[in-house]
Amino acid sequence: MATKILSIFGTRPEAIKMAPLVKQLEADPAIESVVCVTGQHQQMLDQVLDLFRIEPHHNLALMTGNQTLNELAARLIASLDDVLAAVRPDRVLVHGDTTTASAAALASFHRRIPIGHVEAGLRTGNLMQPWPEEMNRRVVDVMSDLMFAPTASSKANLAREALHGKVIVTGNTVIDALTLTTARIDSDAALRAELDARLPFLDGALPVLLVTGHRRESFGAGFANICAALGDLARTDKVQIVYPVHLNPNVRGPVQQSLGGARNVHLIDPLDYLGFVRLMQRASIILTDSGGVQEEAPALGKPVLVMRDVTERPEAVEAGTVRLVGTERGAIVRAVTALLDNVAERESFARRINPYGDGHASQRIVAALTKRPFAEFEAAVSADSGVSADASTQSVDAVSR
Structure with missing residues (x-):
């Protein structure tokens, strides 16, 4: 049964x-x-x-x-x-x-x-x-x-x-989702063209700063600082900023009021997941307070600056795939500017190892739920993916309390 x-x-x-x-x-x-x-x-x-x-x-x-x-x-x-x-x-x-x-x-x-x-x-x-x-x-x-x-x-x-x-x-299931989605985008030139056509305003000559910000703890002064920092960066003419703005009125209102009509700032409605993954692929730097983006963007080799004082994902900080910058105006501007001015440092993020798994987390979870032996499961993953069991996530184990 x-x-x-x-x-x-x-x-x-x-x-x-x-x-x-x-x-x-x-x-x-x-x-x-x-x-x-x-x-x-x-x-x-x-x-x-x-x-x-x-x-x-x-x-x-x-x-x-x-x-x-x-x-x-x-x-x-x-x-x-x-x-x-x-x-x-x-x-x-x-x-x-x-x-x-x-x-x-x-x-x-x-x-x-x-x-x-x-x-x-x-x-x-x-x-x-x-x-x-x-x-x-x-x-x-x-x-x-x-x-x-x-x-x-x-x-x-x-x-x-x-x-x-x-x-x-198990690894993080977001890498499973990202792997499936990037494979679909990368294998379909017509789909890439369709997704790129949604953002006709992008200038191929300027680096893209992708921003996502919606955390409740930043409501009020935090969002005012973030918006002020983005305004400062836009006026340098070094970067074009794309900000898919969350539908929450506590985010949308302050962002539109501060940045609506600002030069080099494109405030857009939230993208569907395909469109957002494609935008991450095209971004030069990602500035975010999102948890998921801290996991996804490093898998794409993108530098991630996190607008929080602390993160529940310290592995990424330790691996060097993300950096905490907080919500202070000057700190955000300095961190983004440093990466804009140092292309080699920006590109070095692509060589760092994302700590969130190999895209088989969902299979590991189902193996645990069905009490399938892990050794048997790892062999199945190896046969399916072409990746050796030794190369896949090694921390697949269980401990009872």
């Missing part, structure tokens, strides 16, 4: 990172895969579902305008409880650090349904940064009996907390 696994997610980043895992679950005859989306980012979520051809069995569409986190969490728990009662899964999978993840885990825990946490164990050690994501991720780990940690550092964080669950290091 197949194991019924219910995957629950609701934001665009969750969808990107869960999509390759959902496809892997669907392909496994030992698993009955059920998908529930909460619609925390409905419009952007739908783009990812369409790209990866995922048809959710349950779509709750819970987001409303100006909804507080408490209102969202309350609606999530009540609605997800109904889904859990109807589906009666053997296991629930949640991802990362969102309100959807924490609410889904709590609703499942109350029904004594085992929880698997994808991308477990990331920590900054500061509950206020990122807020509320650090808290969300911690409480999900407390309730989970299976924790799929992307790196050995994440595993070590979980070991220090002496949690009850089993920890399995």
Whole structure:
């Protein structure tokens, strides 16, 4: 009898990172895969579902305008409880650090349904940064009996907390999604031309600074500093700035007010995932406060400057694939300018090793869920990919608490 696994997610980043895992679950005859989306980012979520051809069995569409986190969490728990009662899964999978993840885990825990946490164990050690994501991720780990940690550092964080669950290091599923997407773009010249045509304003003679910024802890003074820094950089005429602006009015309002009409600054609507990956490929430098971009962009060899004071992804800092610059105006300007002025340093990022895996994280997670021996699985990966088992992620192991 197949194991019924219910995957629950609701934001665009969750969808990107869960999509390759959902496809892997669907392909496994030992698993009955059920998908529930909460619609925390409905419009952007739908783009990812369409790209990866995922048809959710349950779509709750819970987001409303100006909804507080408490209102969202309350609606999530009540609605997800109904889904859990109807589906009666053997296991629930949640991802990362969102309100959807924490609410889904709590609703499942109350029904004594085992929880698997994808991308477990990331920590900054500061509950206020990122807020509320650090808290969300911690409480999900407390309730989970299976924790799929992307790196050995994440595993070590979980070991220090002496949690009850089993920890399995898998790599990050975002690299799976990126690998699938870049392969599609690189193999299709017509698709590349179509994606490039969406950005006709780009000047081939100027480096591209790609910006993403949306973190709640930067609302107010932080965003004012970020916008001021971008204005300073644009006036140097050394760079063209492309900023796909998040739909949250707390982001959109200040950014449009500060940078709307600024020279060399292109404020655009959020791109679908294909378009965003293509823009990352064309970027010279990426300035971001996103967690996922810290993992994806190094896989493309791009320098990443992170507009945070701390990151729950210290492996990237240690590997030299990202640098923390904070949200202080002068620090952002100095960090970007230094890379613009030093092409050799910029290009050196392409030679650094991304610590987030080899693109087979989803397969490792399914192997764990089906209790397939890891040695057998690694042999299957080797035969499928042409990569030796020794060359693939070596931290695939499990430890019981």
